[in-house]
Amino acid sequence: MSKLKLIIGNKNYSSWSLRPWIALKVKGVDFTEELSPFDFAAGNPKFASFSPSKKVPVLQDGKLTVWESLAILEYLAERFPAAGLWPEDxxxxxxxxxxxxxxxxxxxxxxxxxxxxxxxxxxxxxxxxxxxxxxxxxxxxxxxxxxxxxxxxxxxxxxxxxxxxxxxxxxxxxxxxxxxxxxxxxxxxxxxxxxxxxxxxxxxxxxxxxxxxxx
The missing domain is CATH 1.20.1050.10 (Glutathione S-transferase Yfyf (Class Pi); Chain A, domain 2)
Known part of the structure; x- marks a missing residue:
């Protein structure tokens, strides 16, 4: 099973990056983190190399790329069903x-x-x-x-x-x-x-x- 990599933006500002990151951390899922800082005045052309939307966060699972925070959370719930990322009921x-x-x-x-x-x-x-x-x-x-x-x-x-x-x-x-x-x-x-x-x-x-x- 490949190890997950989560690419995120600045931790001070990136609310969308916080969402999957905190879920992974709280549930004890092993992953590597890559922080790619952004600057709104100049943009960040690096995002285009890993993100179809040119935004963060992005989850990489082997050759699979998942973007958009809620899509990442849904994927994690399927990938790790025992983690309880959605309520059981x-x-x-x-x-x-x-x-x-x-x-x-x-x-x-x-x-x-x-x-x-x-x-x-x-x-x-x-x-x-x-x-x-x-x-x-x-x-x-x-x-x-x-x-x-x-x-x-x-x-x-x-x-x-x-x-x-x-x-x-x-x-x-x-x-x-x-x-x-x-x-x-x-x-x-x-x-x-x-x-x-x-x-x-x-x-x-x-x-x-x-x-x-x-x-």
């Missing part, structure tokens, strides 16, 4: 996939106004009504899932749904977007993960600074 699995896809395709106002930034000092900013609606919807998703599962993660144990919402934990924290108890509860569980702490420390130590936008 069929109804919960459908629910988890629904909110993961909602995260993947939605919340554009929050993405645009509040990019992930591990180095940012905590501080509130004026937010748009649309961003406020995004935050409210996310908090409701977390509340419903945690009330159903009992926590500490959205479906009890860590799943791909948690991986998809991981960057939002940073966004809500550093932009001081909510003090709802459910946010504090879920954020404490996520940030206590050794994988989270490893990623955050590496992001804060990076030398690169780029224009703030979601990547």
């Amino acid at each position: 069929q109804a919960d699995r459908a629910w988890a996939r629904s909110i993961a896809h909602e995260m993947h395709g939605g919340f554009s106002a929050l993405r645009s106004q509040c990019p992930m930034n591990m180095r940012r000092e905590v501080g509130a900013i004026p937010i748009s009504e649309a961003t406020g609606r995004d935050v409210k919807r996310i908090v409701n998703i977390w509340r419903e899932c945690l009330e159903h599962s009992g926590g500490p993660f959205l479906f009890g144990s860590f799943t791909n749904a948690d991986a998809m919402f991981a960057p939002v934990v940073n966004r809500i924290s550093v932009y001081a977007l909510s003090d709802d108890p459910v946010v504090l509860r879920y954020s404490e569980a996520m940030t206590a993960l050794p994988a989270w702490q490893e990623w955050e420390a590496a992001g804060k130590a990076e030398p690169w600074t780029v224009e703030e936008e979601e990547v």
Whole structure:
């Protein structure tokens, strides 16, 4: 069985890279990591050599290339069925996939106004009504899932749904977007993960600074 390689962008900024990376780490899947930094002003022509979309992350499994975060997470769930990357219960699995896809395709106002930034000092900013609606919807998703599962993660144990919402934990924290108890509860569980702490420390130590936008 070939060893996986995950090619990612800057850990300080790349929310899409964080998603499969944290899933692999939490579930103890062996992989190598290659960081290919980006610069929005100049672009990164290197991406074209390994990524059909010219974006990160990209998962390489032997001769197979998988791109797009959610596609990578789905592939990992099939590749490692014992890892529990989706809930075991069929109804919960459908629910988890629904909110993961909602995260993947939605919340554009929050993405645009509040990019992930591990180095940012905590501080509130004026937010748009649309961003406020995004935050409210996310908090409701977390509340419903945690009330159903009992926590500490959205479906009890860590799943791909948690991986998809991981960057939002940073966004809500550093932009001081909510003090709802459910946010504090879920954020404490996520940030206590050794994988989270490893990623955050590496992001804060990076030398690169780029224009703030979601990547």
